Amino acid sequence: MTVLLRRMGERGKRPAELPILFENYLKVVKVNVFTGEFHYVKTYRDTVDKSAVGSFYEHADRAVASGLIHSDDAEYFLRYFDPDYLSERLSGGTGGKRIVLHGLRYRVLEEYETVDFEIIASKGFSADDPWAVLCITCPESFKSSIGTSVIPAYLKIVSVRVADGAYEPVYMTDSEISTEESLAPDISRWFRSFAAAGNIAEKDRESFLGFIDRKNLLGLLEINGETEFSYHRLIDGKFRPVTMKVARRDDRAFVYLYESDSRNKYADRRKAAEKYFDDSDILTGIRNGKCFDGICGGYDAKGRRESVGVMYASLPQREGDGDTEQLRTFAIRLMEAFGRKNCFRTGRREFAVISTGTAESFIHRSEKFAEKCPDEGAVIGICGNEAAESIRALYESAEKEALAHRI
Numbered sequence: 001m002t003v004l005l006r007r008m009g010e011r012g013k014r015p016a017e018l019p020i021l022f023e024n025y026l027k028v029v030k031v032n033v034f035t036g037e038f039h040y041v042k043t044y045r046d047t048v049d050k051s052a053v054g055s056f057y058e059h060a061d062r063a064v065a066s067g068l069i070h071s072d073d074a075e076y077f078l079r080y081f082d083p084d085y086l087s088e089r090l091s092g093g094t095g096g097k098r099i100v101l102h103g104l105r106y107r108v109l110e111e112y113e114t115v116d117f118e119i120i121a122s123k124g125f126s127a128d129d130p131w132a133v134l135c136i137t138c139p140e141s142f143k144s145s146i147g148t149s150v151i152p153a154y155l156k157i158v159s160v161r162v163a164d165g166a167y168e169p170v171y172m173t174d175s176e177i178s179t180e181e182s183l184a185p186d187i188s189r190w191f192r193s194f195a196a197a198g199n200i201a202e203k204d205r206e207s208f209l210g211f212i213d214r215k216n217l218l219g220l221l222e223i224n225g226e227t228e229f230s231y232h233r234l235i236d237g238k239f240r241p242v243t244m245k246v247a248r249r250d251d252r253a254f255v256y257l258y259e260s261d262s263r264n265k266y267a268d269r270r271k272a273a274e275k276y277f278d279d280s281d282i283l284t285g286i287r288n289g290k291c292f293d294g295i296c297g298g299y300d301a302k303g304r305r306e307s308v309g310v311m312y313a314s315l316p317q318r319e320g321d322g323d324t325e326q327l328r329t330f331a332i333r334l335m336e337a338f339g340r341k342n343c344f345r346t347g348r349r350e351f352a353v354i355s356t357g358t359a360e361s362f363i364h365r366s367e368k369f370a371e372k373c374p375d376e377g378a379v380i381g382i383c384g385n386e387a388a389e390s391i392r393a394l395y396e397s398a399e400k401e402a403l404a405h406r407i
Helices: 056-065 071-080 083-090 174-179 187-199 202-211 214-224 267-278 289-302 321-338 359-372 391-406
Strands: 002-006 019-021 025-032 038-042 097-108 111-121 131-137 156-161 167-173 226-235 238-249 252-259 306-314 343-345 350-354 379-388
Touching: 019 025, 019 174, 025 056, 038 167, 056 071, 071 083, 071 097, 071 111, 083 097, 083 111, 156 267, 167 174, 187 202, 187 226, 202 214, 202 226, 214 226, 214 238, 252 267, 289 343, 289 350, 289 391, 306 359, 306 391, 321 343, 321 350, 321 359, 350 391, 359 379, 379 391
Parallel strands: none
Antiparallel strands: 002 097, 019 167, 025 038, 025 131, 097 111, 111 131, 156 167, 156 252, 226 238, 238 252, 306 350, 306 379, 343 350
C-alpha cells in the first residue's frame, strides 16, 4: 500500500518541515520531476551512481532491468516513476508532500533488503519549482535513534573535511535541499553560491562571506575549536535570524545551523545531538574511533570481567571514488551482520566490531563473516575472552592476528 502524507500547517503558522537525517538513508537524490534531471546528494555506490547518464526516469528503468528492484515489485515501482503521474501526485495543496512507497525489495550489495522509497516535494512544487527529493531508507538494523532529537532543533547539519572543504550532509529539512541551487565540491563555494542567489540579507552578506572564508574559519577553529556567527537568511519568503555554529572534531568540522530564536528552547536537544554526531563516522554511517575509545575506557573503569569478543578489519587502499565506495559498502556489510551500534571505524581503513552475547558465539559469527567477505585484500582478526580484562587488549590481539595474515 502506498501512503501519501500531506504537510499542512496550522493557520498563520509555517507548515511543518519534513526531516531528512541522512544516515537513515542509503541514497538521497534531488530530482527535477518534469525534466528528469537529477543529482546524487548521497549514495554508497559512488562509482556507479555518480557516472549515471540520461534522465532520472531512464535511471529508474535501468534499476528494474538490472535487478536492483525485485521483479515482483517492478510494476508498483515504475507506476510512480513516470513524469506525468508523479508530477500530478505532487501538485496541488497548500503544503509539501511526502509519498512513501512501503516495503519495496531493493538489492543492497548481494542481498535484497526491504526498504521504503520516500518522494518529498516542497510546498511550492510546480513547473516553476520542479525539484523533489527521493530518499531510499536504510534497513532497520542500520538506523539511528537520534532523529527525534534533531528534527525541531536544526535547519541543517553538515560535516566538512578540514583538509579540502569537501562535505557530507548530515541533516536537512526537505526545503533546505530543494532550495539549494548548487551542489558545489567544497563547503565555502556552496555557501557562496547560496549567498549569490539572494538567500542572505543584504545587510549581512559581506560579513557572512567573510565568516565562511576558508582561511578565516580555520583561524577561528585553531584558536577555540568552535565558533558561531549570527545573520539573517531567507526562510519561507522572509529573512529570519539564524545562527551558524562550526565545531572542529579532529580532521572534520560540523556546521550546525538553527533559527536564533530557538537557541534556548532546544538547548538540551542540541547538546545531545552534537554528542551523538561527535561519536559518529559520517562517511560510513557507523560509530567512530573516538566512540570506540570511550567504550574501551568505560569498560576498564567498571572493573568487571565480562564475556567480550572483538573483530578487527583492515581494507586495502583504492583509487578515487572507488576508495570511498569500498569503505561505505564494507560498513554496510558490518551493519547487516552485527547491527550499527556494535560497529566502529577506528582508523582511515580500519574497523572494529564489539560483541553482543557470549564471546564464543561472537567468534563463530565473525568467522562466518570473514569467510564470506568479498573485499579482496581485506584482512580480519578475531579475539574473544569469556572474562575479558580489557576490550582494548582484545582489539590489539585481533589486529596482530589480522596483520600476520597480511604478511
